Amino acid sequence: MLLFVAAVASCTAHPSAEPLPVAVSPPAKVEPTKFDAPVTPHSARDQFWLARPAVQGSVTIARAPSDAVKVTFNGAQVPLSADGFLLVGFDRDAENSASLVAHRADGTLIEQYIPVRPGNWAIQHVNANPLGAAKTSEEFQARRGPELARINAARAQIHDSGGWRQDFIWPLKGRISGRFGAQRVYNGTPGSYHSGLDIAMPTGTAFVAPADGIVTLTAKQPFTLEGHLLMIDHGMGLNSAFLHCSELLVEEGQVVKQGQVIGRVGATGRASGPHLHWGMKWRAARVDPLALLPAQ
Template sequence: MRGRGSVIAVAFAALATCTATPPQASTPARNAPVTVGPTPAQAAPTHSVSIPVESQRPDFWFSAPAVQGGLVTARAPSGTRAVLFNGTELPLTAEGFFLIGFDRDAENSASLVALFSDGQRMEHYLSVAPGNWKIEHVAANPTGGAKTTEEFQARRGPELARINAARALRVNSDGWRQNFIRPVTGRISGLFGAQRIYNGTPGSYHSGMDIAAPSGTPFVAPADGVVTLAAVDEAFTLEGHLLMIDHGMGLNSAFLHCSELLVREGDVVKQGQIIGKVGATGRASGPHLHWGMKWNSARIDPRLVIPAI
């Protein structure tokens, strides 16, 4: 699959809906340096598809079609003061940009509402295309690093509490505006959305993309962000040494099964910075990097936000 921006726009060209060409002032270059902090007025959106000028934005604009597991950069109509996605208000930049993501099991339609200062509202409904999920058999213990079910149950509660607390944080970062890059080179050994069966025991669907690489291989940050969780000292039962980075606007990345973490909670990281090393800690059948992404509560397929593999 291809990433957001010019690449994903080509992949879905048959379904693209916006081709107007604005002046350069309204679409600054996407690859300009991005800093962590308040959103600059001219920062670039996560796409390079031409977007309408202010006087020609009577409707919503989308960087790509909606698909289960997908992430879309969108722009609200001119004069919008707030945007509701399925009834929930979303963060909106000064230029009118916002993110929307679709879980692996998202419904086949979604609702967007633009609210205007004069009290008017505009409704828009999105059709969400289904994904194509596979079944994967994994030779790994269902309870991961826990030797017994009792040990797993005792450890899992605090681990989930820490993960949920990290995802509840909101940081100032413009990493979401960048073209994401692959954190490590290697064979794709596990696909997002696949139904997992661990040693004959059915598990939940696979929530990320696995990249096979030798243990100890360094991996980098796919985009700017802030570290919200770093399980440095003690490996989690399933995730092993877990690292989580918030890219802003509700978008975050998680890196599982690491052998070593090279950053700490609260650190600001830049795209391409080495942040950890590949491993096989937690529930893993061999050394690899599991890269998961979430937009708010929706799990996103990382393959849809990076260039073609």
């Protein structure tokens, strides 16, 4: 029996797929300056503010009550910026509600429950080798352990990047050939759900950084499933992964700016054709890049 393990996940390009609509409307730009007026007893924020509704597979900027010194999300502490902003994400399989708690200096709490809307996930049949670049299940298992270790180490890094506060841009424009959240069936064998957004373009097409960040992983030797993999930390626990690249144009530890060319489209790893797979995670939650993007 084969064990299919995919930390960043892999995907395939489907020429017959139709362009897909944006599932969640992007939020209005968050302007911290609108909250910069002096806080008075009458203007103090006594509840959490969210930039957009909570939906399975989405991420949103939030702002804590004005006197919060610490915030927890579903029981775990999350970073809080100096001006009171934070980031929260909702996994593809998140429960139907989440909890935000503001801890005040005097020991009192402000707790707010957030309803989480369900996603709408499709089923997709894929004609591709579940083992990716590996020829046997033994080879796959031998290679996969070290690959996962590098991926997990990249995600564990914490950088002070402000990319999470930006309006994200498309890394490239093209036909959407795979949607986040779709249940995958590989040659009749059920696999994990699709964890990113696929954009079909020819091999060698350049793509850019969707937001500022720090490069945390460059797989110069292709991984079994992801091929040439590039990962970027945007700060506050939010990171991007770009799979199946033909070429990586940045190095680990490099600071990248929004709109900077960082790699080229390819079909390395488990892919049936050239395309860019863009996956995103907020901490342990897998989130949909489409929810952060304007319409093409």
